[in-house]
Amino acid sequence: MKRFRFNRFGLLPGFGLTLGITLSFLGLLVLLPFTALTLRTLQISPEKFWEILASPRITSSFRLTFLTALVAAFINAAFGFLVAWTLTRYSFPGRRVVDAVIDLPFALPTAVSGIALTALYAPNGWLGHFLAKLGIQVAYTPAGIVLALVFIGFPFVVRTLQPAIADLEDEYEEAAASLGANRWQTFIRVIFPAVLPALLTGTTMAFARALGEYGSIVFISGNMPYRTEILPLLIITRLEQFDYAGATVLAVAMLAASFTLLVITNLIQGRITRYAQESMK
Amino acid sequence: MNHYALFLTSFSPACRKLACLPILVAVLATALPGCGGNSQPGITLLNVSYDPTRELYRDINALFTRQWQEKTGIPLTINQSHGGSGKQARAVIEGLQADVVTLALGYDIDALVEHGGLVAPDWATRLPHNSVPFYSTIVFLVRKGNPKNIRDWNDLIRPDVSVITPNPKTSGGARWNYLAAWGHVLTERLGDPALAVKEPDSPAVKEAQAAARAFLADLFQRVPVLDSGARGATTTFVQRHIGDVLLTWENEAILAVQELGPDQFEIIYPSHSILAEPPVTVVDKVVDSRGTRDVATAYLEFLYTPEAQQLAAKHHFRPTAELPDKDNIPVFPEIRLFTLRDLHGDWKTAHTIHFSEGGVFDQIFNARQVSDRNSP
Numbered sequence: 001m002k003r004f005r006f007n008r009f010g011l012l013p014g015f016g017l018t019l020g021i022t023l024s025f026l027g028l029l030v031l032l033p034f035t036a037l038t039l040r041t042l043q044i045s046p047e048k049f050w051e052i053l054a055s056p057r058i059t060s061s062f063r064l065t066f067l068t069a070l071v072a073a074f075i076n077a078a079f080g081f082l083v084a085w086t087l088t089r090y091s092f093p094g095r096r097v098v099d100a101v102i103d104l105p106f107a108l109p110t111a112v113s114g115i116a117l118t119a120l121y122a123p124n125g126w127l128g129h130f131l132a133k134l135g136i137q138v139a140y141t142p143a144g145i146v147l148a149l150v151f152i153g154f155p156f157v158v159r160t161l162q163p164a165i166a167d168l169e170d171e172y173e174e175a176a177a178s179l180g181a182n183r184w185q186t187f188i189r190v191i192f193p194a195v196l197p198a199l200l201t202g203t204t205m206a207f208a209r210a211l212g213e214y215g216s217i218v219f220i221s222g223n224m225p226y227r228t229e230i231l232p233l234l235i236i237t238r239l240e241q242f243d244y245a246g247a248t249v250l251a252v253a254m255l256a257a258s259f260t261l262l263v264i265t266n267l268i269q270g271r272i273t274r275y276a277q278e279s280m281k
Numbered sequence: 282m283n284h285y286a287l288f289l290t291s292f293s294p295a296c297r298k299l300a301c302l303p304i305l306v307a308v309l310a311t312a313l314p315g316c317g318g319n320s321q322p323g324i325t326l327l328n329v330s331y332d333p334t335r336e337l338y339r340d341i342n343a344l345f346t347r348q349w350q351e352k353t354g355i356p357l358t359i360n361q362s363h364g365g366s367g368k369q370a371r372a373v374i375e376g377l378q379a380d381v382v383t384l385a386l387g388y389d390i391d392a393l394v395e396h397g398g399l400v401a402p403d404w405a406t407r408l409p410h411n412s413v414p415f416y417s418t419i420v421f422l423v424r425k426g427n428p429k430n431i432r433d434w435n436d437l438i439r440p441d442v443s444v445i446t447p448n449p450k451t452s453g454g455a456r457w458n459y460l461a462a463w464g465h466v467l468t469e470r471l472g473d474p475a476l477a478v479k480e481p482d483s484p485a486v487k488e489a490q491a492a493a494r495a496f497l498a499d500l501f502q503r504v505p506v507l508d509s510g511a512r513g514a515t516t517t518f519v520q521r522h523i524g525d526v527l528l529t530w531e532n533e534a535i536l537a538v539q540e541l542g543p544d545q546f547e548i549i550y551p552s553h554s555i556l557a558e559p560p561v562t563v564v565d566k567v568v569d570s571r572g573t574r575d576v577a578t579a580y581l582e583f584l585y586t587p588e589a590q591q592l593a594a595k596h597h598f599r600p601t602a603e604l605p606d607k608d609n610i611p612v613f614p615e616i617r618l619f620t621l622r623d624l625h626g627d628w629k630t631a632h633t634i635h636f637s638e639g640g641v642f643d644q645i646f647n648a649r650q651v652s653d654r655n656s657p
Contacts, residue, residue, distance in 0.1 A: 056650070057643070115516075122521040139521075140506050219513070222506040223448060225646040233509070237450045240367040241636065242374075242392045 034255065040248040052249045057225055058234065065231040066257070068142055069210035072149030077203040079150075080157025081195075087158070088165040102158050105151055114216030117148055121220070140222030145230065148216040153206030160205065164198030197273040204265045211258050323356030324576055329379035331366040331453065331559070332512060333533055337596040338383070344592070345583050349576065357576065365510050366453035373399065373564060380568050380577040383561040385453035387411075387621075388628035390562055397566070404562040410601045413558040414584035415593040418618055419461040421549040422518065422527040422534045429525045433551045434465040437526065438499040445524035446504060447514040449636055454511035456636060458528040461555035462500055463635075464619045466493035468553055475623040498645045519546070530557060531613075532597035553617035 041049065052058065087099055105113060121128045121138040131138060138144050168191060176186040214232040221228040231254050238247035328338060342359040349357045362369065362377070366385035373379045374396045382400075384390055393399040405411045423431050429442055437444050447455040467474040470489035477486050506523060508514040511533065518527040519541055526549075529537075534548045561581050568574040583589055590600040594610040604610055625631035635641045 057647070119520065122523065124522045218509050223509060224507055225643075226650045233451075236509070237448070238638075239371060240365075240451045241632075241638075242367075242371070242396060243638070246638065 037248060037255070038252055040245065041252050044245050044249060049249055052246055053253055057229070058231075058250065060226050061229050061231050061234050062253075062257075064142060064145070064228070065211060065254075068145045068149055068230075069207055072146050072153055072210050073203050073207035075146070075150050076153045076157045076206045077199060080154060080202060080206075081161060081199060083154075084158045084161035084165055088162050102155050104155075106155050110152065110213065110215030111219065113151055114148055114219035117144070117151060117216065118220045121147065139220050140224075140228065142221075142228060144220040144222075145217055145228060148220050149210040149213060152213055152216060153210050156205040156209060157199070157202035160198050160202030161195060164195045168194055193276045197269060197276060200265065200269045200272065204262065204269070207265075208258065208262060211254070323358065324573060325358045325360060326380045326573060326577055326580060327360045327362065327378060328381050328383060328580075329362045329369050329373055329377060330383040331369060331385040332363055332510070333530065333536070334383060334559075334596075335361065335363045337593060337598065340592045340596070341584065341589050344588060345580055348583075349579070359580070365451070367451070378567050378571065379564050380571065380573050381561060381563050381581055383559065385559050386456060386628065387558065387560050388456075388632050389453065390560055391628055393564065399564050399566045400562055401565050405560065407562065408581060409585060411558065412560045412562055413601065414561060414581075415559075415590065415598040415600050417531045417557045417559070417598055418554045418616060419457050419528060419557060420531045420534050420554065421551060422529055422537060422546055423525065423549055425543075425545050425547055427547060427549065431526050431549060434462060434469075437462070438496060438503065442503060442526065443505055443524045444500060444503045444526055444528065445506065445508075445514050445518045446528040447511055448507040448509055449642055451509040452511055452514075454530055454533075455514075457530070457555055457557040459497065459635065459642070460621060460624060460631065461528070461557075462497055463493045464555050464624050465551070465553065466496045467624065468617075468619060473623075474619045477624055478622070478626050494641060494645070497641070498648065501645055502649065531599070535597040535611075550614050550616050553619065556618040556620045558621070 044052075083102070087095060087102075118139050119125055121131070121144060123129060123132045123137065123139070125139070128137075128139060138147060172190050172194070173186055176190045181189065212232065214230070214236070217230050218233060221230065221233075223229055223233060231250060235247045235250045235254075238244075238250065328342070330338060338359075338361050342361065346357045346359055349355070362372075362379070364372075366389050370382070370384060370389035370392050373382060373393060382390060382393065387405065390400060390404060394402050394404065401407075408414070410416075421431060421437075423429070429436075429439075431437070431442060436442060446458045449455040449459045464474050467477055467489050470492055471477070471485060476483070477490065480486055506514075506517050508517055511529065514527060515529065515533065515537060518524050519537060527534075531548075538546050538548060561584065563574065563577040563581060565574075568577045584593075585602060587602060587604055590602045590604055591610060594600045594604065594613075597611070599613050600610070621628065621631060625634065633640065
């Protein structure tokens with residue numbers, strides 16, 4: 001049996017100190033608030049806990065929150081990949097400007113993005129009134145929520161993919177070409193598997209970010225019960241009525257669901273990374 | 282390959298600099314209260330209030346601090362904090378050291394009694410007019426020329442009318458809107474809405490309440506967007522051009538007409554509406570621990586003086602006192618007003634019936650959901 005032991009690297013000093021700081025930092029900043037949150041739900045009986053979660057308003061909100069986050073993550077994966085590819089592989093005038101623009105959603109307060117998107121896509125907005133003529137409504141529908149989430153999550157995918165694409169050695173592509181692969185085959189069989197782990201990381205981050213988004217959504221979604229009411233809004237609604245316990249139930253359920261999903265994607269990602277590394281050998 | 286590390290290094294240098302900003306802010310935040318306390322001897326008060334009173338209390342505070350310093354010689358600073366009423370109450374419950382709270386509705390002050398006993402249960406009786414120094418009401422804001430010809434409450438449920446009002450579960454102002462509509466039906470059916478409290482079991486009252494519920498279900502059928510706060514609803518109506526009528530505080534409506542131009546909007550006064558009472562109180566636990574009870578009480582009593590009432594009227598709140606200088610205050614149209622006490626007795630009852638989980642407001646939406654599912 002392999003014994004569990006600390007892996008001390010003789011070359012790097014300060015292992016004990018840095019591990020100590022890491023653990024206390026994580027404990028104070030991440031684990032402690034979550035523990036406090038979970039403890040608060042203990043005030044509620046399990047039946048009551050379940051009763052709150054099973055109400056149709058909450059379940060439809062759960063569905064909306066996770067589905068819109070998932071759709072937005074997939075859209076971001078596809079278009080984020082394209083953008084990252086274009087920015088790393090091609091050079092064109094204004095590339096650095098475009099590159100800088102990618103960071104904007106990070107820097108903007110989410111409420112500002114929400115208001116800006118609503119102004120643009122509302123039935124009287126610049127884009128919204130063209131779409132309205134076609135019978136398409138974006139603001140105040142789930143499509144509006146997806147739009148805001150795509151905006152918020154986009155930089156995560158681009159910024160994780162860029163270094164991975166830049167790291168690709170030309171030799172692999174040259175080798176693939178010399179072995180008779182056409183460009184499409186090279187992309188599918190050689191390039192894509194190599195950047196897939198980074199793509200998954202970025203998409204997962206965008207997804208996780210989208211689940212918790214509140215600031216921009218409340219402006220663009222219209223907040224109609226059963227239709228466009230996201231979970232974070234229901235949590236705020238409970239708090240607004242001083243129903244701390246009810247709010248905590250929703251928060252803990254959301255936390256548990258997100259955590260499970262993140263663990264699953266991490267497991268998948270681990271497998272794919274290993275597969276990618278093995279196939280590269 | 283560590284994607285997370287690469288992810289961080291991939292930011293542009295400017296963006297990385299931006300990441301240092303929170304640290305800088307944190308350092309400043311810890312440093313500032315220290316030097317603030319040293320350079321400013323004297324007393325500070327914190328008034329925790331709701332959104333539309335920002336300009337009003339800025340004027341009142343300037344006047345009161347000047348008077349206080351002249352009278353006692355002790356410099357006084359009054360700090361203000363503004364936000365959604367419920368959010369502000371929660372901040373005080375969670376430890377914000379508010380000497381006085383001036384909120385949008387009594388329910389939020391009742392919460393300070395219930396959670397942590399911050400305020401004495403009899404707070405409403407400590408100052409005149411149930412601790413409400415100035416009041417307001419709920420009116421209609423419509424587009425110029427009133428194209429849909431909206432004159433009174435019953436016009437709101439016409440099929441061609443779309444109504445903007447925020448979610449009463451997240452907005453204090455929206456609860457007044459909702460209860461104004463409820464009180465309208467009771468007034469129309471019973472003549473005197475106070476019968477609802479006086480004879481709760483009479484068939485006429487039961488019938489009127491059922492009609493009120495149906496009216497609100499119809500009304501919310503005509504609400505295309507449920508904003509989370511009053512300012513958000515105003516934006517939806519004014520900037521997005523959604524809806525034909527906005528239900529809002531009178532002071533907000535007058536402000537909107539003034540700020541955005543009388544050529545765009547006009548105010549419609551319905552035949553009757555609710556007396557919207559934003560109450561004030563000292564936070565007992567805080568003033569006792571900070572030793573500021575005297576000045577905090579004097580500050581709130583000052584709100585009832587003619588000078589302060591004059592300022593309130595200037596900011597479109599209806600004064601509770603007769604003002605000597607009649608020429609200098611705007612005229613508020615006469616309107617028949619019923620009170621929350623007429624409809625439900627107190628906020629706790631009103632809240633349990635309408636806005637708690639599973640209350641009338643939830644039932645309206647649940648019923649609609651079921652009927653949507655059944656209709657093809």
